[in-house]
Amino acid sequence: MMLTATQLYHSYGDQVILSGVDLTVQKGELLSIMGESGSGKSTLLSILAGNLRPDRGSVLLDGKEISSMGERELAALRRTSLGFVYQSLNLIPTLNARDNILLPLLLDRKDLSRGKEKMQELADYLRIGHLLTAFPNTMSGGERQRVAIARAMVHDPLVLMLDEPTGSLDSRSTREVMELLRELNQSRGVTVVQVTHSADAAAYGTRTVTLHDGRLIES
Numbered sequence: 001m002m003l004t005a006t007q008l009y010h011s012y013g014d015q016v017i018l019s020g021v022d023l024t025v026q027k028g029e030l031l032s033i034m035g036e037s038g039s040g041k042s043t044l045l046s047i048l049a050g051n052l053r054p055d056r057g058s059v060l061l062d063g064k065e066i067s068s069m070g071e072r073e074l075a076a077l078r079r080t081s082l083g084f085v086y087q088s089l090n091l092i093p094t095l096n097a098r099d100n101i102l103l104p105l106l107l108d109r110k111d112l113s114r115g116k117e118k119m120q121e122l123a124d125y126l127r128i129g130h131l132l133t134a135f136p137n138t139m140s141g142g143e144r145q146r147v148a149i150a151r152a153m154v155h156d157p158l159v160l161m162l163d164e165p166t167g168s169l170d171s172r173s174t175r176e177v178m179e180l181l182r183e184l185n186q187s188r189g190v191t192v193v194q195v196t197h198s199a200d201a202a203a204y205g206t207r208t209v210t211l212h213d214g215r216l217i218e219s
């Protein structure tokens with residue numbers, strides 16, 4: 001099992017967000033987590049990625065318990081094993097696409113020559129190879145999304161997690177991005193977890209679960 005979450009609980013003050021979430025993600029799945037706005041999807045994804053500690057419960061990533069890891073161990077795990085695409089993308093406006101994509105490797109002082117090959121290959125694959133010297137503010141929403149996906153993939157993570165990857169895209173860019181994610185999943189075996197409130201985007205998944213009243217139900 002790639003990822004196993006058991007009995008996750010989380011509240012903000014007295015607002016209960018998660019109340020007993022159980023989830024397993026198999027290697028090679030493209031899992032869609034659906035739910036209405038405010039249902040706790042981003043909270044759940046942050047917990048699965050080790051960005052947020054749950055009040056209670058356990059998250060096993062590739063057999064390692066991440067809820068009990070220290071900050072340094074967690075940071076290292078996020079840099080090596082997880083690819084995360086934030087809803088706001090978090091691209092650096094003063095860096096061009098190439099440097100945005102290479103950023104995780106720069107931060108990790110990894111061997112850059114292999115990383116640059118990987119970056120080029122991913123950029124071509126994601127059809128942004130012609131945009132590597134362009135800056136985020138000159139790109140379309142779909143192009144920015146693909147730069148963020150390339151950045152999340154450049155270190156070959158075990159799991160790619162995306163928060164509302166099509167939330168700000170029109171229907172054509174939504175199709176483009178989702179078809180690329182499906183291709184990454186099917187041809188390259190990348191395990192993908194996306195959260196979305198869009199049934200259209202969710203339908204690209206190999207499986208869909210829905211977050212409702214603090215729990216996940218198979219749908």
Ligand SMILES: Nc1ncnc2c1ncn2[C@@H]1O[C@H](COP(=O)(O)OP(=O)(O)O)[C@@H](O)[C@H]1O
Nearest residue numbers: 012015017035036037038039040041042043044
């Ligand atoms: N850091 C936070 N502090 C307090 N409340 C929060 C925080 N983050 C999210 N919330 C609240 O928790 C609820 C669930 O948020 P979120 O996980 O972002 O849901 P979703 O991603 O499904 O829209 C919302 O009501 C939101 O306002």
Ligand SMILES: [Mg+2]
Nearest residue numbers: 041042087163
């Ligand atoms: Mg959200």
